[in-house]
Amino acid sequence: MAQFLEFIGNHLVLSSLWLVAFGAIVFYHQRTGSKGVGPQQAVMLINRSDAIVVDVRDKKEFESGHIVDSIHIPLAKLDQRVTELKKYQDKPVIVVCKLGQHSGDAAKKIQAAGHEQVFKLSGGVTEWKAQSMPLIV
Numbered sequence: 001m002a003q004f005l006e007f008i009g010n011h012l013v014l015s016s017l018w019l020v021a022f023g024a025i026v027f028y029h030q031r032t033g034s035k036g037v038g039p040q041q042a043v044m045l046i047n048r049s050d051a052i053v054v055d056v057r058d059k060k061e062f063e064s065g066h067i068v069d070s071i072h073i074p075l076a077k078l079d080q081r082v083t084e085l086k087k088y089q090d091k092p093v094i095v096v097c098k099l100g101q102h103s104g105d106a107a108k109k110i111q112a113a114g115h116e117q118v119f120k121l122s123g124g125v126t127e128w129k130a131q132s133m134p135l136i137v
Contacts, residue, residue: 036122039131042094045119051092054085056106057125061098065135067128075102082113092117100124 008015037045045051053070055062062072073081075097085093093115095103103120111118121128129135 035119036100037094037119038122039128039133042119042121042128043133045092045094049092051094051117051119052085052088053094053096054106054110055096055125056102057096057098061125063137065125065129065137067096067125068134068136070096075106078106078109082109085110085113085115089115092119094119094121096121096128097124099126 042051042053046053053067055066055070055072056075056078057066057072058074059072066072071084073084093107093110095107095110095118097103097106097120100121100123103124107118107120123130125135
């Protein structure tokens with residue numbers, strides 16, 4: 001610990017730059033990232049708030065197993081088909097992808113279309129399966 005403090009004291013500019021860079025990354029993710037929910041929270045949103053699930057995976061992945069009553073809109077076609085979600089404007093939207101990496105981008109596009117409550121499923125369908133949640137094949 002003493003060496004760490006000595007390093008910071010000797011390299012004040014470098015330490016300050018690391019701190020600023022870390023703060024900028026955290027700020028960026030808070031401003032641009034959508035809210036993530038786990039599988040249990042997603043089930044609660046579906047059951048209590050009548051949330052809809054939008055699956056942005058490819059057709060082949062969607063057909064191999066998807067969440068009950070989910071709406072399939074591939075990420076590549078989301079810009080053209082986002083108007084299909086207008087009738088669900090007052091309901092929460094949960095965006096699902098395979099691993100949770102692409103759902104953040106899709107959630108931003110859906111928010112930009114006017115939806116206020118948009119969440120991404122953290123870990124995607126992979127995490128959903130890992131927690132033994134049901135899928136429709």
